Amino acid sequence: MSFRPKPGAIPDAPGVYRFRDAHGRVIYVGKAKSLRQRLNSYFADFSALHPRTQSMLTTATDVDWTVVGTEVEALQLEYSWIKEFDPRFNVKYRDDKSYPYLAVTMADEFPRVQVMRGAKRKGTRYFGPYSHAWAIRETVDLLLRVFPVRTCSAGVFKRAGQIGRPCLLGYIDKCSAPCVGRVTPDEHRELAEDFCDFMAGNTSRFIKRLEKQMREAAADQEYERAARLRDDIQALQRALEKQAVVLGEGTDADVIALAEDPLEAAVQVFYVRGGRIRGQRGWVIDKVEEITPGELVEQFLLQMYAEASPDAMPREVLVPALPPDHEAVAELLTEQRRARVEVRVPQRGDKRSLMETVERNAKESLAQHKVRRAGDLTTRSKALQEIADALDLDQVPLRIECYDVSHLQGENVVASMVVFEDGLARKSEYRRFAVKTKEGDVASIHEVITRRFRRYLEERSATGELAPDADADAEEGHGPIDPETGKPRKFAYPPNLVVVDGAGPQAAAAQRALDELGIDDVAVCGLAKRLEEVWLPGDDQPVIMPRTSEGLYLLQRVRDEAHRFAITYHRSKRSKTVKESALDGVPGLGPARRQALLKHFGSVKKLRAATAAEICEVPGIGPSIAEVIVSTLKGDAP
Incomplete structure (x- = not known):
């Protein structure tokens, strides 16, 4: 399929x-x-x-x-x-046909509790939806002990009034029997209103009232009445257990979350009414300008609620970031709803947890949008043609390589190379570089481009044989033999376009490296993050591609993938350096033994907790050096 x-x-x-x-x-x-x-x-x-x-x-x-x-x-x-x-x-x-609701016909003279389906009727209060009608009947059966509201049909009610005798529920005190005049219409309506209040979440006052009456009955030695009140309290508590409230009681809010990148944003909204999620909706929008999350939220709120009816608006709007002028936005929404609307960022508790769920949905929505957009052959072809037109290339760049440099204050400098062919990632040809120079990003780009294309020239001249210095780059993830396939790895395929993460200086450095190697059939450009500008080597002004351009979208995806790959490698190198530095102070422990210890225990923390006998199990570690390791690491422990 x-x-x-x-x-x-x-x-x-x-x-x-x-x-x-x-x-x-x-x-x-x-x-x-x-x-x-x-x-x-x-x-x-x-x-x-x-x-x-x-x-x-x-x-x-x-x-x-x-x-x-x-x-x-x-x-x-x-x-x-x-x-x-x-x-x-x-x-x-x-x-x-539709899910059953618990309905109370408040428009009737004697309101009736019943199961209803289909379109909602005016003058009727609804609670639900429930999964099954029997779930409603179980809840109603529990509550009728405390709120004996009429549940019979109009025919049964009329006939009971004619014969002057209530139905079975009236005899077992699960109906107040308004049909025969046991209660007045006002008293019966009060019971129905209390029933609705309990179902709406205002539960504590009823339980407290019954507990007070139970204690008074016990004090007056009316033990049978006290026992009945006790059973009524238990019935209410069991009914509460059957109501699964997602948030707090009576929560009425719209929960809004964002997922964005420089070109697009996904918005997700969960509508929470009565503490339950009543619906969900999402949008994916193109960002036509550089905009902060708060400004994006402000524009979205204005558009979303501009024509909304007061009944459709919530009491609370939960957002990921406050608009720049959130008080004015809240006031505008308050006027629209004709009642107070609060706009805020949830910080903790159930609302924060629900916000995280909505955020996951927004990220998933944006990811799916990207997959659909990238997977469309027509869209990819259009993107490649737009890149060729913008950069004035002779042919569309079917193979694009992108390079990015990652470091922390000049330490553990690494670089990445990612490959996209026909607009799709070719992860099997990704490469990583441990950069030797310490002179900044521009020099690092020059070094990486030089090394990559020198390998290309050497492998091409060797007619398929590996270059003599292939072992020099084994650490970089492209040694002479691929351990997974057992076949030689090669740099024999040149790109049509080289993209570097950066502006004019980085693009010029890449072009200079190619010129020094005598390569003149590979185009070069740089992509700056801040304004998504495309820079060509030697040009004083960038090439501005439309923000909605498929070509710019593809270049951005390539650049972001290179950044992800580089920073992943940098973190692994930094973690390795930190682990090894913790063992530098152990006398008599060389690089080989340090590597063996870390490989055996997995971390310095586990090594610190080990005994001398356990350390001796590592090949090359004797009892004397094991004691030195234990004493040194125990002394270093905080």
């Missing part, structure tokens, strides 16, 4: 997924503890699947997913999506 996600693209996290058909309609919604395992099961063995699942997969043309923090969140989001999209392959709830 052509829409199968690429290996590694699916996150190993709980979430909800949707299959769509060729018209974009959602045809199936499911949840999973691990999205990766669940979705991979659809594409593993087609013949072993259920016939209905096979039919669903042959109808589908796309699949997407939303990551959540817990299984409870995944369950609630699945309910919301099934209710919203009514997918035809979700047979489990097919007959329900």
Whole structure:
């Protein structure tokens, strides 16, 4: 199936997924503890699947997913999506048409508690949705002990009034029997309002009231009444346990999160009403200018709530960064809602945890957008042509190599080389360099380009044989033999375009290195991070590509990949240096023994906790040197 996600693209996290058909309609919604395992099961063995699942997969043309923090969140989001999209392959709830709600008909003279489905009616208060109707009935059965509201139909209610005798629930005190006048309409409405308050989350006052009445009854030696009140309290507590609230009681908020890069941003919003996640929505936008997260949030809030109705707006808007003038934005939203709206950044607790979940969804949305954009052949071809036009190249750059330098205050200087062919990463040809010069980024770029293309010239002149000095670069990740394949590694393929991370000086250094080697058929450019400017060697002004250009987007992806690869190598080198430096003070311990100790124990921390006998197990370490190591490291321990 052509829409199968690429290996590694699916996150190993709980979430909800949707299959769509060729018209974009959602045809199936499911949840999973691990999205990766669940979705991979659809594409593993087609013949072993259920016939209905096979039919669903042959109808589908796309699949997407939303990551959540817990299984409870995944369950609630699945309910919301099934209710919203009514997918035809979700047979489990097919007959329900929609999810059941607990409804209280407050518009009636004698409000009734019942299960309702379908479109909501005016004058009725709703609680839910619930997964099953029996879950509502269990909750109602518990609450009727304390709030004996009418649950019968209009026909039963009318007939009971005609014959002057209530139904069974009236006899067992689970209905106040307004049909026969045991309570007045006002008293019965008060019971219904208390029932709604409890379901809305205002629970503590009812339990406290019952506890007070129970103690008074016990003090008056009315033990039967006290026992009944005790059972009522337990019934309320059991009903509370059945209500899974995602956030705090009565939380009414929109949770907004961002994921961005210099060219694009993804926005995700989770709508929380009554403490439960009621929906989710996302956008991916092109950034047409350099903008801070706070400014991006401000623009988004204004556009999102500009035409929203007061009922659709929350009491609280949780954002990842405050707008530059957040007080004015909050005031504007308050006017729109006709009630106070607070805009703030959650710092801790459940709201912060939910914000982190929304942030993961925003990052996943942006990553999926990039994968789709990069995987489109037409888009890649357009990007390569735009680069060729902007740099005035004779042909499109089918092979692009990008170089980046990473260091910490001039120490552990390393560089990376990443390769993109036909607009896609070719990770098998990535290379790393341990830079020898200490004269800055410009000199480092010159050294790396010189070494890479000197190897290219040597391997080309040797007609496939390795260069004589191949062993010199073994540390850099491209030694004479690839341990995985057993075949020689080569630099025999020249790029059409060399991209360096930096501006004019870095581009000029790369061009100078090529000129010194006599190479004149490789183009060079630099890409500066701050304004995403493209610099050509020797030019005083940069080449400005449109911010929405596919070519600039591809150059940015290449540069970011080189930066990631370089900084990963730098961190590993720095970590190795720190580990070895901790053993420098041990007398009689040379480089070989230090390496053997670190390889055996894995870290200096574990070595420090080892005994002399355990250290003696390392080849080349005798009892005397083991005692010296123990005494030295124990003395260094904080």
